[in-house]
Amino acid sequence: MAGFRGYSGQELVAILSRHPHVELVLLEHRDAEDRPQPMGPPRFRKLPCTPETVRAEGLAVVFLPTPAEASMELAPTLLGAGAKVIDLSGAFRLGTPENYARWYKEAHTAPELLKEAAYGLPEFCRSRITGAKLIANPGCYPTAANLALKPLLDAGVIVRESGIVCDAKSGVSGAGRKPSLKTGFCEVTENFSTYAILEHRHVPEILRVSNLEEGELSFTAQLIPIDRGILETIYFRAKDVHSAQDLLDIYQKQYSDEPMIRLYAPGQAPDIRSVARTNFCDLGVQYDPRTMRAVIVAAIDNLGKGAAGQAVQNMNLALGFSETISLL
Amino acid sequence: MAGFRGYSGQELVAILSRHPHVELVLLEHRDAEDRPQPMGPPRFRKLPCTPETVRAEGLAVVFLPTPAEASMELAPTLLGAGAKVIDLSGAFRLGTPENYARWYKEAHTAPELLKEAAYGLPEFCRSRITGAKLIANPGCYPTAANLALKPLLDAGVIVRESGIVCDAKSGVSGAGRKPSLKTGFCEVTENFSTYAILEHRHVPEILRVSNLEEGELSFTAQLIPIDRGILETIYFRAKDVHSAQDLLDIYQKQYSDEPMIRLYAPGQAPDIRSVARTNFCDLGVQYDPRTMRAVIVAAIDNLGKGAAGQAVQNMNLALGFSETISLL
Amino acid sequence: MAGFRGYSGQELVAILSRHPHVELVLLEHRDAEDRPQPMGPPRFRKLPCTPETVRAEGLAVVFLPTPAEASMELAPTLLGAGAKVIDLSGAFRLGTPENYARWYKEAHTAPELLKEAAYGLPEFCRSRITGAKLIANPGCYPTAANLALKPLLDAGVIVRESGIVCDAKSGVSGAGRKPSLKTGFCEVTENFSTYAILEHRHVPEILRVSNLEEGELSFTAQLIPIDRGILETIYFRAKDVHSAQDLLDIYQKQYSDEPMIRLYAPGQAPDIRSVARTNFCDLGVQYDPRTMRAVIVAAIDNLGKGAAGQAVQNMNLALGFSETISLL
């Protein structure tokens, strides 16, 4: 895997280190600073991130926890050398170069791969993932939002025209490891800030997967002074339901066989600690029958189910391993 | 003032210490633990919280940053002794004993004072505050929510039937200084949690002041791992406006002479650090004309404009001082 | 195991859950509050913490991550029922009832067990642990201090008469999960405080294991606003060495076969993040040959090598498993 010094990359290393069927190789792409390390032999070999390495080592899968620009540059050659690629950036999630250009404000440099890419949300795209060569690992915010919204939208219990509000909050590791003023400790501690109101580049993933119109969703991304974790508070007006249990029934039907989705009793809700350092997506439901207003609380670890954990889940599917290996 | 060891009480002491027209006396009501203190003579005298003290000292105002039960017990006797009372609890905010009983789950023990109490939100109740003997200092969440919503609702630019969402987040000092598992450091750090979904006792203050129906508002209270500060992200569908500036115009008209309200340019928003340790309420506006969805970001310090700061603002009004003394 | 709702208890559950040779049973001793839980069948059976349960279930080992008072009460009956006991409190660490009474300010209620207890620091007491029925798991601070100091003291390179300073800092979980004002979030965040200067009850464990006189050691315990982790900065004047490498050589000789000790290159040092959620003790060395002053930085996770991790290491030894199972 490349990009192993970033936060998603470090988490991938941690998860893959305990995977019984994986031999991990680190692929150097660009420099970044290491943390202090104890003495001793290195745990993993480091090789250049090139097609030659893929061929010489016979790499089955390359993970790309890299920025979209790097992913668009690396993916074609790595695929050409015979590796499957699991990309953690937004490069291959949006289906068309036009959609990418609109939300990422730059031209796509590998548009021929967009059709080929499978969207890596196993709960809804498992069969495509299994046979894919290129997997676009979902964004962290859309993972939680789609797992919360899609079953209810499919069941027709949300009054779409009243609008859905997704108030999303994330830990700082979601912004990556590159130094910036906005992610400096003194700017973040004892603070809470909005940073993308009604215009986050993760919005089109929610619209696409949950089949929503743009005017039906208000999405805001906000920064919590914590390292890792996402909590989304999702509001809508419900119809054809009488209780929180009715909404939970829909989830239970949809997710009864899903190992990574956990539900809470009516009126209870997960917090970020419930899911930190796990690959779970936890869902809680509150409903007020007098006003027909419902609230869903969805929590994931942005580096777990929101990035590295889900990437390994996708690898397990793509390579034919049991889906939850090293994730439970 | 009584309750001087709690967080609102400590903040009151800090603000009143720099007030040029105030001589502060601390009134002992119940015990709590002090922090380590440097040696030296005590800064303030401590006396029992009784009518006798009020009379003997000729206290003009007594602040009650105490729980509602203590406030209902103390307010009648202190008023009887001739002091004005500024109560920071929920005891006298809701107008009727029935409303109090519904939201606070207990009977009101001083119902005769409810009609007399002025609601202490200067921006909308200044004239009543000026002459009041008993001032019910507003809740922290409703202060921000009403300052954000009332001008827009009065101007008729919110589509009420689509519903208003107020996703509110608060620092931990809002829960008070009494030890509890939920506010323990290890439970809160690196966490973010919801704690009152669709049923917070501050909701009726928003309904009452902004003149909303219960079904028109979805309110959620959440805990940020910080000491102090509130940020509310407020969502609605707008009508009869074409831009964020149109919404800002309404605020500018309403608040042009208000010293404690600050506005941000369209698309910009305050964060909690903008208002921490101040008495300001900061408001930012985002609007998407394609979808007619608007988002207001309102930020206050829960111990400032949300409690102690606003209480001093009310005292300044009630005693005829300049409204902003020791608050700017 | 009993005490499974405290922080050490929760960590034990986490570690033992991935242990291939352990079937875990939770033993109810006293009540405490649970965190919100997803729905579904409980992961572990809960039984009363009694000798009958030990016999009926054939429990091989009982962990006691409980206060010293509870451990002194429970250990005799559980041992009598045939279980080995690994106690995480200070109850059985000090060798004599007199020493316990001096430092814990209360009489020991099971003094007959003090001689029998093995001190559970594998790096220096491995053979006694292997055959022990009662294991006194070391305190968190002494674990780091003894691993740092004992090899250097044994090698005679510390000028004892100049005094050794151990400036110790711990995360808040070291204070336990019981609510208290001092561990409340608002008291701890953005703060740093000393809490036991020259008189911590962990001091006698350092004196005893490293064979120090009381006057040779100055120990201070301090609170970092973090959840978990300990860092000790240890100062002394060295003799008979010429460089940091000379001190490292002593560690390398002592610890070359120890799986849980990691060393850093001269002049480098671990931080708390290096060891968080691990069972490692990391050691870094700095030495100034002009002044002959040396500094050792020792880092552990107070819930890992400082409590639950080391307890499992001791269990692995006592039951004849490979020592590092579920710890690497």
Added chain:
Amino acid sequence: MAGFRGYSGQELVAILSRHPHVELVLLEHRDAEDRPQPMGPPRFRKLPCTPETVRAEGLAVVFLPTPAEASMELAPTLLGAGAKVIDLSGAFRLGTPENYARWYKEAHTAPELLKEAAYGLPEFCRSRITGAKLIANPGCYPTAANLALKPLLDAGVIVRESGIVCDAKSGVSGAGRKPSLKTGFCEVTENFSTYAILEHRHVPEILRVSNLEEGELSFTAQLIPIDRGILETIYFRAKDVHSAQDLLDIYQKQYSDEPMIRLYAPGQAPDIRSVARTNFCDLGVQYDPRTMRAVIVAAIDNLGKGAAGQAVQNMNLALGFSETISLL
């Protein structure tokens, strides 16, 4: 003042804003990013940081909360234009260009000013500060260390040959506002790290003011995951004293008329919260007569008494104002 966007600069603006005898002008030197600001007229004029501005505006004092390189460049021309200069960097603290070169690893570019500069620690250098044109505001660590050590060393109660240990911890704002990996939120939160063991550039200020030999002091600088505040735990062997009170007596004699020094009762100690957002230096003393080991706990706000607060105290002295204006 220049450098007004850094953390010391922001604190200077906050303190000077409430100073009754100061009209503040901001001097642009180099660019940095602003925080979000409410709309409205700017509070302060911004002008270029040049001698012309000094002359045209008749600036009495220019503060330089800038890096040492910028201070060495700006100070000569600003002094030449007739302003007094209060420099917050290390540029003018060390007395000789040789000492500067040794500790700052670069040549001094304005060595002619070194003799002229007064060291701005009012408690020990008040008379020189009063008449000085150039004031070298002390480093944050030495301020606390010298206020703690110098009276005791002067009184001869410290056994110098046993060595003094100063274990210093600072909040992250001490590292400045420039983005870096080491001060990123995710690197700092839930961590604690050493960063300058036995070789910090603040050491020579302690040696010089307290008149210590290098071999008598072991100093370590460490990073606490907080915004602001310094706590130093200082260890030594005492002589000719019998109790903590004996040590306190020395402080009381030295500091009885000092408005910015506060003492704690024997065995009590300040924490960082005691001094946050103040200009105080708080001192607590612990002493064990059996072992003759003493511990001093010294706390300041690194942006207060450790930087901006002390700079304003120096300005008050240099301009003949009452020393504590806007600082109490």
